[in-house]
Amino acid sequence: MYRSHSCGELRSSDINKEVTLAGWVQKSRDKGFMIWVDLRDRYGITQLIFDEERTPAAMMDKAKSLGREFVVQVTGTVIERESKNDKIKTGDIEVLVNKLEILNEAKLPPFTIEDETDGGEDIRMKYRYLDIRRNPVKDSLVFRHKVSMEVRKYLSDKGFIDVETPYLIKSTPEGARDFVVPSRMNAGQFYALPQSPQTFKQLLMVGGMDKYFQIVKCFRDEDLRADRQPEFTQIDCEMAFVEQEDILEVFEGMTRHLLKEINGVDVDKFPRMLFDDAMRLYGNDKPDIRFGMEFGELNEVAQHKEFGVFNNAELVVGIAIPGGNKHTRKEIDKIIDWVRRPQVGALGMVYCRCNDDGTFKSSVDKFYNQGDLAKWAEVTGAKAGDLICVLSGETNKVRAQLSALRMEMAERLGLRNPKEFAPLWVIDFPLLELDEETGHYHAMHHPFTSPKPGQLELLDTDPGAVKANAYDLVLNGNEIGGGSIRIHDKQIQATMLRHLGFSEEEAKAQFGFLMDAFEYGAPPHGGLAFGLDRLVAILGGQETIRDFIAFPKNNSGRDVMIDAPATIDNDQLKELSIQLDMEE
Known part of the structure; x- marks a missing residue:
């Protein structure tokens, strides 16, 4: 030995x-x-x-x-x-x-194999097998294993069965772009790699499996960022004969179990928040509720004067920065410059100091008196010593801008403690989302999501008002899981696809297999999928997923270690009946 x-x-x-x-x-x-x-x-x-x-x-x-x-x-x-x-x-x-x-024997490594290394990210990704020898990366992979095993234990104890579903499937037009795989034996035809096992897990419910789970690789050909990879791992789950509350109860339990077993943290409360309230109070559908700074909508108390910027805005909205009055004018100017960055996109920011003596000093004192500013403080919940930051403009844009500012200021103030965990269910999402460029609706989640009971008729009269029987689980400002009660009736599914712009022929070609299955006794069913990479990172006190993946891709979707993607030779292309047109 x-x-x-x-x-x-x-x-x-x-x-x-x-x-x-x-x-x-x-x-x-x-x-x-x-x-x-x-x-x-x-x-x-x-x-x-x-x-x-x-x-x-x-x-x-x-x-x-x-x-x-x-x-x-x-x-x-x-x-x-x-x-x-x-x-x-x-x-x-x-x-x-x-x-x-x-x-x-070994060559001298290109960076030191120590906790604090002299290797930059690019060189460490190129020699990832050496990077894995360092404790921070090794410990992250061991931590991921521990989380995965606790997930398997919890779900198995609850009667869930681990079932593998295919990786070579059919491309569909919904969702993100597919990665496609040419078929040598079927010239000119392609498989797609699954963005999720969605239709297969629904078919398992038709097959009577009742409780299914799978820790499964999924693939999306989409723009990348720090918490997104072209291939990622889901904890994919589905249950039959359930309503929304049954699913929330099971996966609240799983999240509570993970927080206790992995982090030693007891979490009792999983508050529920309507999607509309999340957007109104926090500007996004995955709010971080570890701290306050809830939005205060100021239209009624700010649009009655001669300040045209506010008067012409669809929404005037502000937040109170705790202790923010201590900021100097120079520091406030830097905050204004921050919201003007292209990544945020605000044209400017109005601010109001809440002085310790109960008076107010704003950047628009020419238009607003002390009584007006006191109402701003009341609406935003500002106290003496705080700073009120106000943005205005088109509702959806200004909410997103203020949400970005809220998170940035919380980071600067140390309010996002990675050892504190605040889960939250966001429910009652819109079923459909309007594409402003095309004027067409598309499914906010996916086309198999059921509308809330009693709202199906609204699809013909007011499709934007229909709420989905859908839910997201949010942890510390990150969506860690999402799901819905599914459509299990062929006619309702056909109606949904028609409203999404599918002709009867297109619907049959793309999803006929699923609708045919519904004719053979499909039970009511629903499910949820967790993003394992993101869940592990948050439980590990991080928000970027890369160090919790053994061999991640970079921000361009490349594996710099094995140099992929790469070209293949002409003989392979010919065998696959693929001809590349390299002309511009």
């Missing part, structure tokens, strides 16, 4: 034991007559000692030749360490080596 113990398990109780260890050389210190080597594996570090009094000369020479990241096997005796190290678990002992074998 290569090792009798790992490099993280030896303690004082093991002194005088003969042991065999294997791992990587973290570093060595050569004092001439004595050499210390830190040997590392996944479990920790053990210090090895070679000295000329007790170590043969040939082995001393071998020890002197060891470089960083050499793979070695050693046998020796556990002895008490003279200079103990309380920073590592094995710090009370060391191993006096009597046998050393170099299993593999």
Whole structure:
């Protein structure tokens, strides 16, 4: 055997034991007559000692030749360490080596394999297999494993069955762009990689599986950002004979279980918030409720004067920044510059200081008196010492802008504590969303989402008013899961597809298999999918998912380690009946 113990398990109780260890050389210190080597594996570090009094000369020479990241096997005796190290678990002992074998030499790594490394992100992604040896990345992958196992345990204990669904499926026009896969045996035809197993899990409910789950890879060819990858992992779930409340109860329980088992945190409250209220109070559908700064709509108290900017706006809305009155004019100007950035898009910002003596000082004192500004403070909940920040414009745009400012100021004020967890259900989403460019409606979630009971008739008269029987689970300002009660009636599904612009022929071609299945006794059903990558990152105190994925893509969707995507040779293209037109 290569090792009798790992490099993280030896303690004082093991002194005088003969042991065999294997791992990587973290570093060595050569004092001439004595050499210390830190040997590392996944479990920790053990210090090895070679000295000329007790170590043969040939082995001393071998020890002197060891470089960083050499793979070695050693046998020796556990002895008490003279200079103990309380920073590592094995710090009370060391191993006096009597046998050393170099299993593999190593080139000098392009960055140091330490917690605090000198390697930038690009170089670490290129040599990701080396980056994984560092504790922060290794620990993140171990943490992900722990979360996944707790998910499997919880769902299995609740009677859910893990079922695999196909990866090579049919492309559909709904949602994000598909990744497509050419079929050699069916020239000119293509599979698509699944954006989710949505239709298959519904078919499993028709098949009587009752409770399904799968930790599954999904694929979306869409623009990337820090918390998004072209391939990602979902905890995909579906249940039959359920209503919305049944699903919320099960997955509240799972989230509570994870927070307790993984983070040692007890969370009792999972408040419910209507989508409309989330947009009105926070400007987005995934509000972070760990802190206040709720929106105050100021139209009634700000549009009665001669200030045209407000008078011409569809919405005037503000937030109170706690303790913000301490900001200097220069600091406030920087906040104004921040909201003017293209990423936010505001044209400017009006502000009002709430002084300790109960008076107010605003950037628009020419138009508003103390009584007016007191009403601003009342609407926004501002107190003495706060700063009121006000934006105005078209409703949807200004809400998004103020939401961005709210999150930025919370970050600056240290209000987004990663060790504090505030879950929230957002419910009653719109069923349909209007595309302003085309004037057509599309499904806010997906075309299989059921409208709220009693609202189906509104599809013909006021489609924008129809609410979906849908729900999102939000944690600390991030959507970690979302789902809905599904349509399980063929005629209702056909009506939904018609309102989404599908002709009868298109609906049959794309989704005929599902609607045909509904004719054979489809039960009422619904489900939810968690984004595992994002869930793990948030439970781990982060909001970017990359370090919790073993081999992530970069912001351009590339794997720089294996250099993918890449071209393929002409013979492969010919075999796949693909001809590339390289002309502009």
